[in-house]
Amino acid sequence: MDSAATTSDLTDHLGYWLRLVSNHVSQAFARKVEARGVTVAEWVVMRQLLDVEVLAPSRLAERMGATRGTVSKLADRLIGKGLAIRSPDPEDGRGQTLSLTLAGRTLTPELALLADQNDAEVFGGLSARDRAALARILRSIVDNRGLKAMPIE
Amino acid sequence: MDSAATTSDLTDHLGYWLRLVSNHVSQAFARKVEARGVTVAEWVVMRQLLDVEVLAPSRLAERMGATRGTVSKLADRLIGKGLAIRSPDPEDGRGQTLSLTLAGRTLTPELALLADQNDAEVFGGLSARDRAALARILRSIVDNRGLKAMPIE
DNA sequence: TATTGTTATACTCTATAACTATA
DNA sequence: TATAGTTATAGAGTATAACAATA
Numbered sequence: 001m002d003s004a005a006t007t008s009d010l011t012d013h014l015g016y017w018l019r020l021v022s023n024h025v026s027q028a029f030a031r032k033v034e035a036r037g038v039t040v041a042e043w044v045v046m047r048q049l050l051d052v053e054v055l056a057p058s059r060l061a062e063r064m065g066a067t068r069g070t071v072s073k074l075a076d077r078l079i080g081k082g083l084a085i086r087s088p089d090p091e092d093g094r095g096q097t098l099s100l101t102l103a104g105r106t107l108t109p110e111l112a113l114l115a116d117q118n119d120a121e122v123f124g125g126l127s128a129r130d131r132a133a134l135a136r137i138l139r140s141i142v143d144n145r146g147l148k149a150m151p152i153e
Numbered sequence: 154m155d156s157a158a159t160t161s162d163l164t165d166h167l168g169y170w171l172r173l174v175s176n177h178v179s180q181a182f183a184r185k186v187e188a189r190g191v192t193v194a195e196w197v198v199m200r201q202l203l204d205v206e207v208l209a210p211s212r213l214a215e216r217m218g219a220t221r222g223t224v225s226k227l228a229d230r231l232i233g234k235g236l237a238i239r240s241p242d243p244e245d246g247r248g249q250t251l252s253l254t255l256a257g258r259t260l261t262p263e264l265a266l267l268a269d270q271n272d273a274e275v276f277g278g279l280s281a282r283d284r285a286a287l288a289r290i291l292r293s294i295v296d297n298r299g300l301k302a303m304p305i306e
Numbered sequence: 307t308a309t310t311g312t313t314a315t316a317c318t319c320t321a322t323a324a325c326t327a328t329a
Numbered sequence: 330t331a332t333a334g335t336t337a338t339a340g341a342g343t344a345t346a347a348c349a350a351t352a
Contacts, residue, residue, distance in 0.1 A: 018291060
């Protein structure tokens with residue numbers, strides 16, 4: 001590659017390419033979900049709630065790799081849109097739980113289909129072999145680095 | 154993979170893994186440059202200016218894939234930190250040019266080294282073969298999708 | 307005292323659109 | 330009228346820290 005004396009070129013960085021593609025994927029997805037009236041961060045919350053049905057804000061924050069304050073604000077927005085509800089935890093007077101409304105449970109799988117479609121658009125041009133290699137390499141970085149936060153897709 | 158009837162799983166999406174890793178790379182890099190008093194977006198501007206020495210804000214916006222307003226604000230911050238200067242274009246009364254100060258020209262290669270180090274930390278656990286495959290696959294997505302914006306790394 | 311959740315505050319990043327000065 | 334640049338405004342995303350209620 002470069003000699004040691006050469007100033008490193010920004011475009012030589014793998015992180016550069018990763019971010020370029022990742023930004024593109026996320027922005028394309030953001031445009032798709034925007035038409036359904038939600039943001040990408042809101043989608044992540046909805047997707048989590050669809051799986052577990054009922055979840056404490058603090059658990060959700062851990063799963064998303066976000067702070068409790070961030071989750072509180074996202075929950076406010078989803079509640080304002082009629083997609084989620086907040087209820088007191090019957091077993092702990094301090095606790096709250098979040099869950100999807102019927103509208104939220106209906107919308108979430110539709111958003112998941114948009115994510116499928118987005119993936120197909122961006123990665124569909126790759127060979128099946130390259131898609132598999134990309135998935136394997138990304139997962140190995142996740143394992144190596146001990147990542148566990150849920151990103152905003 | 155999944156049967157057609159199964160709700161798509163968020164973690165099945167390649168975009169999910171891409172974003173998880175990309176966010177991690179960027180956040181790790183942001184922490185490194187923060188210690189030098191600049192943000193990631195500011196670094197991208199500095200790196201561009203180091204290459205071309207003098208650049209109009211509108212050219213910079215094109216290269217970065219940002220709006221002129223965004224560049225204007227980033228330039229303000231760099232100027233405030235004594236890292237860049239703004240000068241009138243002698244050939245066009247409407248035009249301005251941006252360039253690095255001596256402090257900026259000194260700092261930029263140091264930031265590039267941090268980017269090298271960040272890449273090494275995140276991707277160093279991969280085999281050389283996998284690093285090459287990742288670079289090739291990412292570039293092929295960039296080509297397929299006609300991406301050309303400079304991302305913020 | 308520790309924990310849960312909310313709220314207050316602040317900052318980065320970004321975009322759109324209005325505005326100013328020049329061409 | 331068109332272009333270069335700045336400024337105003339807005340909103341997403343995020344974090345830290347203060348706070349209230351409960352354990």
